[in-house]
Amino acid sequence: MPQILIDHSTDVVLDRPAFAAALHEQLAQVIDTTVAECKTVFRPAADHLVGDGGEGRAVVLVEIKILAGRSAELRAELTDRTLALLEAHVRVPAAFGIEVTELDRATYRFSHHAGGPGSS
Numbered sequence: 001m002p003q004i005l006i007d008h009s010t011d012v013v014l015d016r017p018a019f020a021a022a023l024h025e026q027l028a029q030v031i032d033t034t035v036a037e038c039k040t041v042f043r044p045a046a047d048h049l050v051g052d053g054g055e056g057r058a059v060v061l062v063e064i065k066i067l068a069g070r071s072a073e074l075r076a077e078l079t080d081r082t083l084a085l086l087e088a089h090v091r092v093p094a095a096f097g098i099e100v101t102e103l104d105r106a107t108y109r110f111s112h113h114a115g116g117p118g119s120s
Contacts (some may be wrong), residue, residue, distance in 0.1 A: 001110065002027050003065040003103075004040040009048040012058045013091040016042050030078050031066060045078050050095045058094040060086060070104035075100040 004023060008014065024038035050057045059092075062082055082098045090096075 001033055001067055001102075002031070002038045003036065005043065005065070006040065007043045007045055007059075008059040009058045009094075010044045010046055011092065012044075012060055012094060014060070014089055019085065019089045022089070023082065025082050026085065027064070030074065030081065031037045031070060033066075044066075055093070058090070058092050059097075060090060060094055061097040062086070062099070064088075064098070064100045065103050066100060067105055067108065069105065070102070111120070 004020070004027075006016075009034075020038075020040040022036045027033055027038050028035050031043075041094045044060075050059050059066065064078060064082065072110075078100050079098050083096060086094075086096050087100070
């Protein structure tokens with residue numbers, strides 16, 4: 001269920017599979033989910049700017065989407081743990097932004113599509 005979108009500048013030095021695996025483990029510890037249910041997409045961005053660009057810092061923006069109903073304290077814990085993971089895994093000066101957003105239980109759907117007839 002958790003969907004993680006990670007936008008980052010191309011100059012970020014990050015072992016993406018290791019970071020995603022650690023983040024999935026963390027999610028399973030903090031909310032009622034399993035590692036197998038976590039999905040992460042990395043989206044490198046060729047262009048970025050932090051402040052006036054004078055510091056030359058990389059940027060990593062993380063959005064963690066979870067089903068609605070968790071407390072603000074639990075979401076804040078998830079944010080804090082994600083920040084600690086970023087600090088442990090990113091090896092260049094960088095600006096980090098992390099947000100935990102909620103998916104509406106009434107309208108959210110997820111499916112595992114096997115392909116085959118009717119698929120494009």
